[in-house]
Amino acid sequence: MLTLLNEYKHFNGAHRRYRHFSQSNQCDMIFAIYLPPRALSGSRVPVLYWLSGLTCTDENFATKAGAQRYAAEHGIAIVMPDTSPRGDDVPNQNAINIGHGAGFYVNATQEPWAKNYHMYDYIVNELPDLIEQNFPVNQTRSIAGHSMGGHGALQIAIKNPERYQSVSAFAPIVSPSDSAWGQAAFREYLGKDTAAWKTYDSVTLLREAETLLPCKIDQGTADEFYPRELQPEKLAQVAAERGFALELNMREGYDHSYYFVSTFIGEHIAFHAKYLAVLQKV
Numbered sequence: 001m002l003t004l005l006n007e008y009k010h011f012n013g014a015h016r017r018y019r020h021f022s023q024s025n026q027c028d029m030i031f032a033i034y035l036p037p038r039a040l041s042g043s044r045v046p047v048l049y050w051l052s053g054l055t056c057t058d059e060n061f062a063t064k065a066g067a068q069r070y071a072a073e074h075g076i077a078i079v080m081p082d083t084s085p086r087g088d089d090v091p092n093q094n095a096i097n098i099g100h101g102a103g104f105y106v107n108a109t110q111e112p113w114a115k116n117y118h119m120y121d122y123i124v125n126e127l128p129d130l131i132e133q134n135f136p137v138n139q140t141r142s143i144a145g146h147s148m149g150g151h152g153a154l155q156i157a158i159k160n161p162e163r164y165q166s167v168s169a170f171a172p173i174v175s176p177s178d179s180a181w182g183q184a185a186f187r188e189y190l191g192k193d194t195a196a197w198k199t200y201d202s203v204t205l206l207r208e209a210e211t212l213l214p215c216k217i218d219q220g221t222a223d224e225f226y227p228r229e230l231q232p233e234k235l236a237q238v239a240a241e242r243g244f245a246l247e248l249n250m251r252e253g254y255d256h257s258y259y260f261v262s263t264f265i266g267e268h269i270a271f272h273a274k275y276l277a278v279l280q281k282v
């Protein structure tokens with residue numbers, strides 16, 4: 001069951017926030033969906049799933065990125081999930097990269113996280129099922145994200161190319177196994193055995209992948225977490241070795257913030273629109 005929390009008219013479409021019980025995460029979750037004008041006038045539209053970074057809720061991207069203007073123009077819905085399970089009964093830790101706001105888009109296997117922290121299943125299966133049953137959308141999907149969310153979008157797209165048309169990321173953690181944030185989180189959620197970590201590591205996954213969806217990455221050169229936590233060149237190098245097309249744009253002087261994301265989000269929405277539109281006409 002979906003409970004509507006807020007609704008705002010936005011660029012002639014609708015921005016809505018809902019709460020629902022998540023089977024994957026065994027707690028209430030909040031997500032937002034932006035429905036473009038075309039969806040409100042009877043068409044089923046394709047969907048871009050946006051995965052946010054550490055410390056975010058559904059609201060950071062919704063209020064700071066300015067994506068809805070472009071989604072309205074291209075006739076694309078955007079789904080904005082939270083970045084972790086939350087609530088008094090959901091384990092947490094006093095760290096920006098573990099616990100609430102830091103689900104890392106994995107299925108945790110270790111205690112105390114294993115009951116609730118199943119963000120991978122939630123994003124790949126549960127949420128799309130819910131969205132496709134309850135909103136005027138079709139099953140044509142793309143996925144994008146920022147930082148921890150860029151890691152989420154890339155590893156999900158690499159493992160599930162049949163479920164998406166395209167993938168893009170801003171300042172993604174492409175190799176969490178080789179970043180301090182990712183290592184600390186994976187040790188908690190997945191345990192000490194790094195073989196389990198590799199199943200969520202985009203650089204490792206791409207070495208073995210059969211295909212790569214159309215892929216666009218933007219990275220600011222003045223990002224305070226680059227290159228320590230973020231090494232987009234590593235993914236670009238594997239893509240080149242494997243003969244996969246990957247567009248990596250180094251953006252001179254931009255940092256890690258939503259000032260950076262909002263500057264280039266229009267290009268990312270237009271990029272996804274090219275691939276989503278193909279199936280929209282079928």
Ligand SMILES: N[C@@H](CCC(=O)N[C@@H](CS)C(=O)NCC(=O)O)C(=O)O
Nearest residue numbers: 053054055056060096147148257258
């Ligand atoms: N300086 C940040 C570090 C975390 C951070 O930069 N988070 C990014 C994603 S990795 C973000 O989107 N923050 C929320 C925002 O800028 O609205 C903090 O301590 O909150």
